[in-house]
Amino acid sequence: MELQDKIDLYLSGCLVGKGAMSDEILDKLGDRVKETMRTQFNEGEREFRMSMSSIGKPLCLQQMQKAGAKKDLDPPNLKTKFAYGYLTEALVMAIMEAAGINVEEFQTEVEVDLGGEAPLHGTLDVVIDGKVYDIKSVSSTGYKTTYSHGKGFSKLVEDDPFGYLAQGYLYGAGRGLPFGGWIALNKETGEIAVLTTPHNGDEFEEAAIAEARRNVAALESDAPFKRCFSPVDDEYGSGKIKTGNQILHTRCSYCPYKHTCWGDKIEWKRRGSITQKNGKKVSINSYRWMFVNRDIF
Numbered sequence: 001m002e003l004q005d006k007i008d009l010y011l012s013g014c015l016v017g018k019g020a021m022s023d024e025i026l027d028k029l030g031d032r033v034k035e036t037m038r039t040q041f042n043e044g045e046r047e048f049r050m051s052m053s054s055i056g057k058p059l060c061l062q063q064m065q066k067a068g069a070k071k072d073l074d075p076p077n078l079k080t081k082f083a084y085g086y087l088t089e090a091l092v093m094a095i096m097e098a099a100g101i102n103v104e105e106f107q108t109e110v111e112v113d114l115g116g117e118a119p120l121h122g123t124l125d126v127v128i129d130g131k132v133y134d135i136k137s138v139s140s141t142g143y144k145t146t147y148s149h150g151k152g153f154s155k156l157v158e159d160d161p162f163g164y165l166a167q168g169y170l171y172g173a174g175r176g177l178p179f180g181g182w183i184a185l186n187k188e189t190g191e192i193a194v195l196t197t198p199h200n201g202d203e204f205e206e207a208a209i210a211e212a213r214r215n216v217a218a219l220e221s222d223a224p225f226k227r228c229f230s231p232v233d234d235e236y237g238s239g240k241i242k243t244g245n246q247i248l249h250t251r252c253s254y255c256p257y258k259h260t261c262w263g264d265k266i267e268w269k270r271r272g273s274i275t276q277k278n279g280k281k282v283s284i285n286s287y288r289w290m291f292v293n294r295d296i297f
Contacts, residue, residue: 003101003128003183004194010099011192021098028097032090040083050219052112052122052170055212056163058228062219064257071256088137088185089125092192096183102129110174114209116216124171131180132172133194134164140188147184147193157204161251165208168197173209227261231291234271236284241274248289258289267292 001009013019021029048066055062096103105127111119125135138147146155156165164182172179181196197204217223229249233242248266252258258266269292271284 002194006099006101007095007183007192007194010095019098021094025094025097029090029094032093033087036083036086036090040079040086050116050120050216052110052120052174053167054163055114055120055170055215056160056166056208058161058251058255059215059218060225060228060261061255061257062215063223063225064260066219067225069257069260072259074256084187085137088187089135092135092183092185093126095192096126096128104128104130105175108175110171112170112174114213114216116220120170120174120212120216122167122171122174124175126183127175127177128180131178132168132175133180134168134171134182136164136182136184137187138184140186143184143186143189143191143193147182147195148186148191152195153181153198153201153204159250161254165204166212169205169208170212172205179205234288234290236271236274236282239277241276243271243274243284245271245288246291248291253289262291265291 010019048062048068050062093103093106103126106125108124108127109121110124111121113119124132126133136147146152151158160166168179168182179197181194184193184195185191186193229252231246232249234245234247235241236243247253248258248262252261255261266289268287269290270287271290273281273283275281
C-alpha cells in the first residue's frame with residue numbers, strides 16, 4: 001500500500017472510532033510539542049549560517065542576510081508562524097506512526113560536502129522505507145497547485161522560491177538515501193498529500209545540488225551582489241491583460257529585504273483599472289508591490 005493510501009485509510013478510520021493513538025505515540029507527540037515551543041519562543045534570531053534548509057533560496061536574499069542588511073519589520077505573528085510549521089511536523093509524525101507507517105528515523109542530523117570551508121549541515125524530517133521525506137505545512141493555494149491535484153513536482157521545478165528541491169535532495173545526499181518527496185499538510189483544511197519525486201529524477205537532483213554548490217561558493221567568496229529577479233509586467237485575469245504597471249517578481253514580494261534592495265522605488269499600490277477586449281472597463285481592487293519610477297531599469 002502506498003504512503004498516501006495508508007494516511008488516508010487511517011484518517012478515514014478515525015471518523016468511525018478506529019484510529020486510536022497509543023500512549024507511547026501521544027507521549028512522543030507531547031515531547032515534540034514541548035521542544036518546538038521551547039526552541040521557537042525561548043530563542044532569539046540566529047546569526048546567519050548556511051544550511052540545507054536555506055542554501056537553495058535566492059542567492060541575493062542570502063547575501064543580504066549574511067551582510068546583516070536591514071530587514072522589513074517582522075510581523076508580530078512571525079514566531080507563531082514558524083512554530084506552526086514545526087508543530088505540523090509533530091502532528092503528521094503522530095498520524096503516520098498511528099497509521100503503522102514504517103518511520104525509520106525522525107529529525108536526523110546530516111551533513112554534506114559541497115566544496116566549502118566546512119560541510120553543510122541540516123536536519124532531515126523522516127526516513128520512511130529507506131527514503132528521505134520532508135514534511136511541510138502549506139497554504140491552500142500551494143496545496144492545490146503543487147502538492148495535491150496541481151502540476152506537482154514539475155511546478156517546483158518551474159518555481160521553487162523556498163529552495164525545497166535543494167533542501168530535500170541535500171538531506172538525501174547527506175543521509176546516503178534517495179529523496180522520496182514531501183508530505184504536505186494543508187494548514188487551512190487539514191488535508192494531507194504526498195508528493196513524490198520522479199523515479200528518473202537524477203537530473204533534477206544534480207541540478208539542485210549544483211545550484212547549492214554555486215551558492216556556497218558565492219557566499220564564501222563574497223561575490224558581488226546582484227539581484228536575482230527583474231521587475232515584471234502586471235497581468236490581470238486568465239487573459240493576461242497587461243495593466244500597464246510593473247511590479248515586483250513574486251519571489252521578491254516575499255523577501256524581507258525588498259525595501260533595502262529597491263528602496264523608495266516600490267510602493268504597495270492598488271492595481272488600477274483596465275479595458276477588456278470587449279471595451280468594458282474593469283476596476284482592479286487588489287494590490288501589488290509596484291514600481292513608481294519606470295526609468296530606473
